[in-house]
Amino acid sequence: MxxxxxxxxxxxxxxxxxxxxxxxxxxxxxxxxxxxxxxxxxxxxxxxxxxxxxxxxxxxxxxxxxxxxxxxxxxxxxxxxxxxxxxxxxxxxxxxxxxxxxxxxxxxxxxxxxxxxxxxxxxxxxxxxxxxxxxxxxxxxxxxxxxxxxxxxxxxxxxxxxxxxxxxxxxxxxxxxxxxxxxxxxxxxxxxxxxxNTKEESRLRLWKAGLDYVSKHPFIxxxxxxxxxxxxxxxxxxxxxxxxxxxxxxxxxxxxxxxxxxxxxxxxxxxxxxxxxxxxxxxxxxxxxxxxxxxxxxxxxxxxxxxxxxxxxxxxxxxxxxxxxxxxxxxxxxxxxxNVGKKITFNHSALLYFVIGFMLIGGSIYINNQVFKSLKVQKFVMGEIDTDPKMALEEVENAFPAFPNLSTSTLLIKALIARYQFRDKNYDAALKLLRESDRDNPYLHYNDFIRTAVFADKRQLDSVAYYAYLAFYNWHRSKSYHKNAIFAASKKRDTLEIRKIFNLYNRYRT
Known part of the structure; x- marks a missing residue:
């Protein structure tokens, strides 16, 4: 894009x-x-x-x-x-x-x-x-x-x-x-x-983060x-x-x-x-x-x-x-x-420019059209992100184009589809989509959040705890991740873990 x-x-x-x-x-x-x-x-x-x-x-x-x-x-x-x-x-x-x-x-x-x-x-x-x-x-x-x-x-x-x-x-x-x-x-x-209060603004923090990233990745x-x-x-x-x-x-x-x-x-x-x-x-x-x-x-x-x-x-x-x-x-x-410049004449160079330009612009139009189709679906799917999904699975699967693989908010498209697979009890299909998209955005841990729900439905409490903790400890300011981690620790009757999760969450969100 x-x-x-x-x-x-x-x-x-x-x-x-x-x-x-x-x-x-x-x-x-x-x-x-x-x-x-x-x-x-x-x-x-x-x-x-x-x-x-x-x-x-x-x-x-x-x-x-x-x-x-x-x-x-x-x-x-x-x-x-x-x-x-x-x-x-x-x-x-x-x-x-x-x-x-x-x-x-x-x-x-x-x-x-x-x-x-x-x-x-x-x-x-x-x-x-x-x-x-x-x-x-x-x-x-x-x-x-x-x-x-x-x-x-x-x-x-x-x-x-x-x-x-x-x-x-x-x-x-x-x-x-x-x-x-x-x-x-x-x-x-x-x-x-x-x-x-310029020192407190998030913009300066973003600049500092960007400069730090450049210092660690100067060439690529x-x-x-x-x-x-x-x-x-x-x-x-x-x-x-x-x-x-x-x-x-x-x-x-x-x-x-x-x-x-x-x-x-x-x-x-x-x-x-x-x-x-x-x-x-x-x-x-x-x-x-x-x-x-x-x-x-x-x-x-x-x-x-x-x-x-x-x-x-x-x-x-x-x-x-x-x-x-x-x-x-x-x-x-x-x-x-x-005495500056020569008059341009239509020659083979101009023809080559036209052909290359037509190909690139044509490709850009195709890509933008695919993104536009995805955005139209995301509008409805993201509207259900904090509630139980209502759209039909087939409607969601068929509506998303092959790319992009991330939503505008960097949520993984396959993970969004996996929510609907999970709702319809298609656990294997949901887990397959999550495995396929793990590398698309490894920082968000949204896939681990969905896995927690899948394994909770399957009563596999060890897996529930593993993925709930993995998501929460990698993003401890998320209310949803916090709830899942507390749920997992409660099911395992681990009071020390509950206290640890509670204290970490409240350190950042009081």
């Missing part, structure tokens, strides 16, 4: 690069920026409308968390808004009165929605792009009359400032209208939280996309009930953990290359006409970089699409400089 996503992202970028190669950047940059600004306006209005509608029926925390649009959560929504801000700014700077006014309104509504979403990482990103734009404007126009410096800055800063105070007022009223204080509040409170990592498995030995001391952190909340550390130091540096090198290229285009006199284009693209890339440093945008289609487009736009001016 991760490789399929990577292949798709790569070919989207190369196709963008080919489409923009040697084209006059002035002919397409503004139309693209207008299109992106329209998407920003639509998404912003959707966030504001939903927030206003939910304000009457939801507490503030619940309301903010629900503002995800078509994204996975509100943090992704916020990041996908922010990365479009530079293009709305370009519309303001390169349009006449009507376009300029509309661009300012888009920036206001986008900023208002961003502040309502209360996402700290985007506040950091917004501050950085403000600094980049202000510094570049002052540097390149220092010898110009002051209005040429003041007006561009005003077009960007004023709508954001008005949105800041407006959103802060709205959020303050929302906090005062509810009886309890939740985790979210005013914009100023959220900004203060950026530096508060856990495999692309496997961090959610490699993180379990680190996180099982802190997370309850088989919760697995899917990501390291830092794409650079996660890339190094997955691919080794070389892979991590290669990913980081992409952004270093983009920065050096931007610097080169800023400083070259014969690239003076491209400075604003480069600045806008670099600002958008900075938004992605901040998100990648604090979250995991490689998993988000909306962010990957903007990354490929932004990279294509950033590199485009390079080939418009004198």
């Amino acid at each position: 991760c490789l399929a996503r990577l292949a798709s992202t790569f070919f989207i970028f190369t196709n963008f690069a080919i489409l923009l190669y040697k084209k006059d950047i002035k002919s397409y940059y503004l139309p693209i920026s207008i299109l992106i600004s329209l998407v920003l306006f639509y998404d912003s209005i959707a966030v504001i409308t939903s927030f206003t509608k939910n304000a009457k029926t939801m507490l503030l925390d619940q309301n903010i968390l629900s503002l995800m649009g078509k994204n996975g959560n509100k943090n992704v929504m916020a990041a996908s808004l922010l990365i479009k801000f530079p293009f709305a700014l370009f519309v303001v700077l390169r349009s006449k009165f009507l376009g300029r006014a509309l661009g300012v309104f888009v920036l206001f509504f986008g900023s208002f929605a961003l502040f309502i979403l209360n996402t700290r990482s985007t506040f950091v990103g917004l501050f950085l792009i403000l600094v980049i734009f202000a510094a570049s404007t002052i540097y390149f126009k220092i010898k110009s009359a002051w209005p040429k410096i003041a007006w561009p800055l005003a077009y960007f800063i004023i709508p954001i400032s008005i949105a800041f105070f407006s959103a802060n007022l709205v959020l303050d009223n929302a906090v005062k209208s509810q009886e309890v204080q939740g985790g979210y509040g005013t914009v100023t409170k959220r900004i203060d939280d950026i530096t508060a 990592g856990d495999g692309y996309g496997n961090w959610k498995l490699a993180s379990i030995p680190y996180e099982k001391e802190y997370t309850n009930d088989l919760f697995v952190p899917y990501h390291a909340h830092n794409d650079f550390i996660e890339a190094a953990a997955d691919l080794g130091i070389i892979g991590g540096l290669a990913y980081l090198g992409l952004f270093i290359l983009a920065f050096l290229l931007s610097l080169r285009l800023w400083l070259k006199e014969d690239a003076k006409e491209f400075r604003l284009f480069v600045t806008i693209s670099f600002m958008a890339l900075t938004c992605y970089f901040v998100d990648a440093f604090l979250n995991f945008p490689t998993e988000r289609t909306s962010m990957q699409t903007m990354l490929t487009l932004t990279m294509g736009l950033l590199f485009a001016p390079t080939y418009l400089l004198p």
